[in-house]
Amino acid sequence: MQKITMADVAKAANVSKSTVSQYLNKRYEYMSEETKKRIAQAIEELGYQPNFVARSLKQKSTSTIGVIVFNILHMLTTQVLRAIEDVCQERDFHVIVCNTDDDPEKEKKYIEMLRAKQVDGLIIFPTGRNYEWYEKMVNESFPLVFVDRMVPDLPVDAVLLDNYKAAKLAVDHLADVGYERIGIVTPPLVSYNIPRTERVEGFKLAVKARGLQVMDEYIVNLEIPCIKEGLTKLFRSGCPPQALFAINDLTLMEVLHFVQENQLRIPHDIALISIDDVPFASIYTPTLTTIAQPAFEMGRKAAERLFQKIERNNEEKEPQILRLEPVLKKRQSVSWRSNP
Known part of the structure; x- marks a missing residue:
C-alpha cells in the first residue's frame, strides 16, 4: 500500500x-x-x-509534556491532571502521565524515560529525594514546574496550597464553635514532604494563637495502615480529643473507618474537619466540613507556567512560587459545642 x-x-x-x-x-x-x-x-x-516524528525533529518539539505524580489515587492528583490535560488540549499537546507511588527510584526512572522521549517539559509532584536530578534539569534550563510540593533551596517554579492558612482555617473554625482539645492526623512527618510539615506546623501555630494547648499525644503521626490503631489507643486514654483535623483525603478515610468501627457519632462524640473536599463530603451523613484545595486552578496555573517556560526557552531565572488560597466548606461534622 x-x-x-x-x-x-x-x-x-x-x-x-x-x-x-x-x-x-x-x-x-x-x-x-x-x-x-x-x-x-x-x-x-x-x-x-x-509524520509527527519528522515534524518534531524539524520543529525541535515533540508537542508532548510529561507529568509525574506521587500518588494517582489522591483526589487532588486527578483534578490537577484534568486541568493540565485541558490546557494541553487547547495547545494540541500530548500528555504522558507517570505514577511514582512516592518512590524516588521510580521517579528517577520516569525522569530518564521522559527526557529520552524528548518531552518539551515536565510537571512533577516531586518525591523530594532526587535533588541531583532536579538540579541537573535546572542547570540545563529544561522547562520544569513542581506541583503541590517544592524542594527547598532549588530554583524551580512551584504551585501549591497555602498550607499554613489551610491549617489555621481548620483550627479557627473548631475553636470558634467551642472546641478546645483538638487533634491532628497525619502520615509520618519527613523533611522532603513540604505539605505535611507545613500543615502540622500551621496547626501548632494556630492552636497556640487561640490560647489552647498543643498536646503531643493528640498528634497522630503514623503510616496510613496504622492510623486506626493509633486512634484506638488515643481514644482509650483518659482525655481524648474533642475534634480531629485530617490533613488529607487518605487520612480522612482512615478516621472515618475508625469512627464507623467504634460506633462514634460525628460531631457528638468527635468533630471532624479535613483538607481536600472529597466528592462524598456533601452527601456523607453527617456532611463533612472540609478545607478545599483549588485543584483545578493549581493544574491550570502549573500547565500555563510550563508553557510560558517552553515558549520563552526557559529564559527566566527567578523562580515563581504560587501559593493558592484554601476555602473552608462548613458542614455538619463540626457544630457548636455548648459544653466544651
Whole structure:
C-alpha cells in the first residue's frame, strides 16, 4: 500500500506543499476558508497521516509534556491532571502521565524515560529525594514546574496550597464553635514532604494563637495502615480529643473507618474537619466540613507556567512560587459545642 505524502495532499487540494504544511501547523493567517476546506477534504479522502516524528525533529518539539505524580489515587492528583490535560488540549499537546507511588527510584526512572522521549517539559509532584536530578534539569534550563510540593533551596517554579492558612482555617473554625482539645492526623512527618510539615506546623501555630494547648499525644503521626490503631489507643486514654483535623483525603478515610468501627457519632462524640473536599463530603451523613484545595486552578496555573517556560526557552531565572488560597466548606461534622 503506497504511503500518502504531503505532496499528494497538495496535488489533490491544488495548493503548494508549504500551504499544506501551514495548514497542519495551524498557521491560517493568509489562508482562505475555501483553501482550508479543500485541504481538509483532501486529507480525509486520501487518509493522510502526518509524520509527527519528522515534524518534531524539524520543529525541535515533540508537542508532548510529561507529568509525574506521587500518588494517582489522591483526589487532588486527578483534578490537577484534568486541568493540565485541558490546557494541553487547547495547545494540541500530548500528555504522558507517570505514577511514582512516592518512590524516588521510580521517579528517577520516569525522569530518564521522559527526557529520552524528548518531552518539551515536565510537571512533577516531586518525591523530594532526587535533588541531583532536579538540579541537573535546572542547570540545563529544561522547562520544569513542581506541583503541590517544592524542594527547598532549588530554583524551580512551584504551585501549591497555602498550607499554613489551610491549617489555621481548620483550627479557627473548631475553636470558634467551642472546641478546645483538638487533634491532628497525619502520615509520618519527613523533611522532603513540604505539605505535611507545613500543615502540622500551621496547626501548632494556630492552636497556640487561640490560647489552647498543643498536646503531643493528640498528634497522630503514623503510616496510613496504622492510623486506626493509633486512634484506638488515643481514644482509650483518659482525655481524648474533642475534634480531629485530617490533613488529607487518605487520612480522612482512615478516621472515618475508625469512627464507623467504634460506633462514634460525628460531631457528638468527635468533630471532624479535613483538607481536600472529597466528592462524598456533601452527601456523607453527617456532611463533612472540609478545607478545599483549588485543584483545578493549581493544574491550570502549573500547565500555563510550563508553557510560558517552553515558549520563552526557559529564559527566566527567578523562580515563581504560587501559593493558592484554601476555602473552608462548613458542614455538619463540626457544630457548636455548648459544653466544651
